[in-house]
Each structure stands twice: as structure tokens, then as C-alpha cells.
Amino acid sequence: MVNLETxxxxxxxxxxxxxxxxGLTNSVENIIELEKNGVGAVVLKSLFEEQIHHAASHAIMQDESANLYPEAEDYIRHYTSQNEVGNYLRLIEETKKSVSIPVIASINCISNTEWTDYGHKIEAAGADALELNVAVLPSDPEKGSSDNEKIYFDIARKMTEELNIPVSMKLSYYFSGLAKTFxxxxxxxxxxxxxxxxxxSPDIDIEHEEVKSSFVFSTPAEIALPLxxxxxxxxxxxxxxxxxxxxxxxxxxxxxxxxGASAVQLASVLYKKGFQEIGSMIETLESWMDRHNYTCIDDFKGKLSxxxxxxxxxYERVQFMKHFSGIE
Ligand SMILES: Cc1cc2nc3c(=O)[nH]c(=O)nc-3n(C[C@H](O)[C@H](O)[C@H](O)COP(=O)(O)O)c2cc1C
Structure with a gap:
């Protein structure tokens, strides 16, 4: 028997x-199903800074008193933010009561100020770890790579200093000095x-000549970049x-x-093929380990790094040449 623990x-x-x-990790019911189907852990849907601000602005627009009294606006903004966060904390608490796999909370942050407060609340609600989804698109012509990178370092240092639970960072590939930065x-x-x-990702609708969203789900070929x-x-x-x-x-x-990965995370395949795909992935992994005489993950983790x-x-080669690609 092979041991898949990691x-x-x-x-x-x-x-x-x-x-x-x-969106599939946004309800206790789904997470119970994911556990039944065999996942090793779950990362909850992110709590977005924009989501909190948007909800607060919407509430202010709906409430006439907010336009008349500035302190009413402050109150509504604070109340709505707390409400959004409260819903998220309830999701953590309920999930922790319902499953035994590790539950990793996720926040999408672009600053290290209010998020430390939310981080403490997430920790108190029982999350096993916190994944920080930080994405700075280097599109500001006034900002160089070190300005953008500083945001990541400030957030990472502040959050790891403040919290006792493990913190991870979910990153993009929009870095000029990617290896050194990571x-x-x-x-x-x-x-x-x-x-x-x-x-x-934006796309263009050529018939209506307008910008639309597209390419929501990945394809298997996209594995090449993280690999x-x-x-x-x-x-x-x-x-x-x-x-x-x-x-x-x-x-x-x-x-x-x-x-050399310690774990993989799934999203698109769960939308496209359903949760039962997790079982066939586990079977494939087990039978491959068996055929290759591996008894545990550490026997082969990083073997091809x-x-x-x-x-x-x-891994370094970037240009296509006939000799390597086999295609003229
Ligand atoms: C519909 C949808 C919603 C997503 N929501 C989040 C999110 O809230 N936070 C986050 O960090 N990633 C989110 N992601 C990104 C996924 O976690 C994952 O990183 C990405 O889809 C690539 O993995 P995949 O190829 O398995 O889909 C979302 C992806 C999809 C398709």
C-alpha cells in the first residue's frame, strides 16, 4: 500500500x-462534498478588499441619511464591512465544525493595514492557515519593479509577524526578477x-466591438508555466x-x-468535470506510485527539479529550435 500523506x-x-x-469553496455543503470525494485540504473562496468596499458603497447609496450626515456614512461603511467579514468568519467556523481536513482561509489584499485585523479574526475563527492572494499588475508607468515588489514584502512580513497560523502567498508571474523575488x-x-x-482576463467581442471577460477556466496545457x-x-x-x-x-x-511541489490546487477541473474527478486523480497517483515502487510522496517529490x-x-530553454521541438 502506498502512503499519500504529505x-x-x-x-x-x-x-x-x-x-x-x-466559488466552489464558498459553502459548507460543497466543502463537505469535497472532503467526501477525497481532497486533502480546502482553500476557501477569497474575501476581497473590493468586495467589502463595494458592499459598503452600495449600502451608502441606498441610505439617504448617509448623504445628509457624514457620520452616518462612516457608520454604514463600518457596519457593512463588519457584516461582510462576519459572514466569512461564520463560513470558517461552520466549515471547521463540519470537516476534519485542514481549512485554509484566503484574503485578497493590496495593503497591509486593515488586513492584519481581519487576519486576527480569521485566526480566531479557527482557520488552519491563511493564503494571501496578492496581485499587483505592473501596469503603472510611474512604478518600477521594486515599488511593486515592496507591496508583497510588506504584506508578507506584517502578516507573518502578526499571526500565529501559517501564512502562504498566492502569486502571479508578473515579476521581472521572478526567481530572486520569490x-x-x-x-x-x-x-x-x-x-x-x-x-x-479581458477579451474582445468583435461583433459588438466591446471588451468582455473570457477564458474563465484553464486548459491542461496551462500546466507548463507553473511546472x-x-x-x-x-x-x-x-x-x-x-x-x-x-x-x-x-x-x-x-x-x-x-x-518539487508539496501539493496541487484544483479549480477549473472541479467546475468542468465535477468533484468525482478527485477520486480518479487519487487512483492514478496511487497506481503510478505502485508501478514505480514508491511508497510515499517524499520518495519522488522534487526528483525532476x-x-x-x-x-x-x-527548464531554462525558452526558444523553439527544430532540434528540441521536432517541428520546423
Ligand atoms: C470561478 C473561479 C473563481 C475563483 N476565485 C478565486 C478566489 O476567490 N481567490 C483565489 O485566490 N483564486 C480564485 N480562483 C483561481 C483559482 O483558485 C486557481 O488559482 C485558478 O483557477 C487556476 O487553477 P485551475 O487551472 O485549476 O483553474 C478562481 C478561479 C475560478 C475559475
């Missing part, structure tokens, strides 16, 4: 498959990094790595573990 963020997971943050981030006290977040970076960074970072984006089947899970495989240059 450690992620200092938490013991029965297997390395995590239901990543999405390795330095891993020294701040965070216990893990999730590579990579996948964002809302490269996990293989290149896993020997050097001082924290765990979780793979996110493009893991759609058991072979995707195995690839990411071989590259840049530090350990025979051909590390394969």
Missing part, C-alpha cells in the same frame, strides 16, 4: 490534492507559495510550493510533485 504549510494532509479557492519572499516567514494565480517555475524554484525556496493552474488529471498531480534531474537546461 506536509503542506506545516499541516498534515491525507494527500496532496487541495480544492483551491473558487526566493527572497520565502525568507520573510511565509510557509508556502502558490504558483500561480490565474486572473480574470517550469516549480521545477526551477523548489530546490532554492525556504518554504513549500503548491501548484495552481492547469492541473486537470492525475498525471498533472504527479508532474507537479516530481517538479532543476537540482536533481539530468537535464536542468530543459
Amino acid at each position: 506536509q503542506y504549510l506545516g499541516l498534515k494532509l491525507r494527500n496532496p490534492i487541495i480544492a483551491g479557492s473558487s 526566493i527572497s519572499l520565502s525568507w520573510t516567514g511565509i510557509k508556502g507559495m502558490v504558483l500561480f494565480n490565474r486572473f480574470y 517550469r517555475w516549480i521545477a526551477m524554484l523548489s530546490p532554492y525556496v525556504e518554504c513549500d510550493l503548491a501548484a495552481s493552474t492547469g492541473v486537470h488529471d492525475g498525471s498533472g498531480v504527479i508532474k507537479q510533485l516530481l517538479a 532543476v537540482a536533481k534531474n539530468d537535464n536542468p537546461a530543459a
Whole structure:
């Protein structure tokens, strides 16, 4: 029998498959089903800074007194924010009562001020860890890479200083010095990094000549990007790595573990194929380990990272050449 247990963020997971943050992890009922279907842990839907501000602004617009009395506006803003956060804290508490797998809360933050307060509340509500979903699009022509990177470092340092539960950071690939930045981030006290977040992407409707949202779900080919970076960074970072984006089947899970991930996170595949896909991923992982004579995850984790495989240059190569791609 193979043993699928793994450690992620200092938490013991029965297997390395995590239901990543999405609309599917926003209710206790779904999380109970995810546990029944075999996931090792769950990341709750993120609490968004924008969501709190939007709800507060909406409430203010609805209330005439807010326009007449500035203190009424303050009161409504405060009350609405607390209400949004309160709903999230209830989700954590109810989920913790209902499942035994680790429950990782998630906040989308762009500053390190009010979030430390919410972090404390999330910890008190019983979350096992906190994933910080931080995304700064480097689109401001006035800001250089160090200005943007500072935001990540400030948030990571502040949150890890303040909280006792493990903190991880879910990151994008929009960094000019990605390797140096991520390795330095891993020294701040965070216990893990999730590579990579996948964002809302704009598309253009050519008939109506307008911008629309599109490409909500990933495809299996998108695994290549996190796979490269996990293989290149896993020997050097001082924290765990979780793979996110493009893991759609058991072979995707195995690839990411071989590259050096401690766990994988799923979203699109759960929307597209349903929760029962988790069972077939676990079966694929178990039978592959059996065939390759591995008894536990540590037997092969990172075996194909840049530090350990025979051909590390394969991860560095970026240009297509006939010799390597086989296509003219
Ligand atoms: C509908 C939907 C909602 C999502 N909501 C969140 C969210 O609230 N917070 C977050 O960190 N990631 C969110 N994600 C991103 C996923 O957690 C994941 O990082 C991304 O979809 C890539 O993984 P995948 O290829 O398995 O879909 C969402 C993804 C989808 C498809």
C-alpha cells in the first residue's frame, strides 16, 4: 500500500490534492462534498478588499441619511464591512465544525493595514492557515519593479509577524526578477507559495466591438508555466510550493510533485468535470506510485527539479529550435 500523506504549510494532509479557492469553496455543503470525494485540504473562496468596499458603497447609496450626515456614512461603511467579514468568519467556523481536513482561509489584499485585523479574526475563527492572494499588475508607468515588489514584502512580513497560523502567498508571474523575488519572499516567514494565480482576463467581442471577460477556466496545457517555475524554484525556496493552474488529471498531480511541489490546487477541473474527478486523480497517483515502487510522496517529490534531474537546461530553454521541438 502506498502512503499519500504529505506536509503542506506545516499541516498534515491525507494527500496532496487541495480544492483551491473558487466559488466552489464558498459553502459548507460543497466543502463537505469535497472532503467526501477525497481532497486533502480546502482553500476557501477569497474575501476581497473590493468586495467589502463595494458592499459598503452600495449600502451608502441606498441610505439617504448617509448623504445628509457624514457620520452616518462612516457608520454604514463600518457596519457593512463588519457584516461582510462576519459572514466569512461564520463560513470558517461552520466549515471547521463540519470537516476534519485542514481549512485554509484566503484574503485578497493590496495593503497591509486593515488586513492584519481581519487576519486576527480569521485566526480566531479557527482557520488552519491563511493564503494571501496578492496581485499587483505592473501596469503603472510611474512604478518600477521594486515599488511593486515592496507591496508583497510588506504584506508578507506584517502578516507573518502578526499571526500565529501559517501564512502562504498566492502569486502571479508578473515579476521581472521572478526567481530572486520569490526566493527572497520565502525568507520573510511565509510557509508556502502558490504558483500561480490565474486572473480574470479581458477579451474582445468583435461583433459588438466591446471588451468582455473570457477564458474563465484553464486548459491542461496551462500546466507548463507553473511546472517550469516549480521545477526551477523548489530546490532554492525556504518554504513549500503548491501548484495552481492547469492541473486537470492525475498525471498533472504527479508532474507537479516530481517538479518539487508539496501539493496541487484544483479549480477549473472541479467546475468542468465535477468533484468525482478527485477520486480518479487519487487512483492514478496511487497506481503510478505502485508501478514505480514508491511508497510515499517524499520518495519522488522534487526528483525532476532543476537540482536533481539530468537535464536542468530543459527548464531554462525558452526558444523553439527544430532540434528540441521536432517541428520546423
Ligand atoms: C470561478 C473561479 C473563481 C475563483 N476565485 C478565486 C478566489 O476567490 N481567490 C483565489 O485566490 N483564486 C480564485 N480562483 C483561481 C483559482 O483558485 C486557481 O488559482 C485558478 O483557477 C487556476 O487553477 P485551475 O487551472 O485549476 O483553474 C478562481 C478561479 C475560478 C475559475
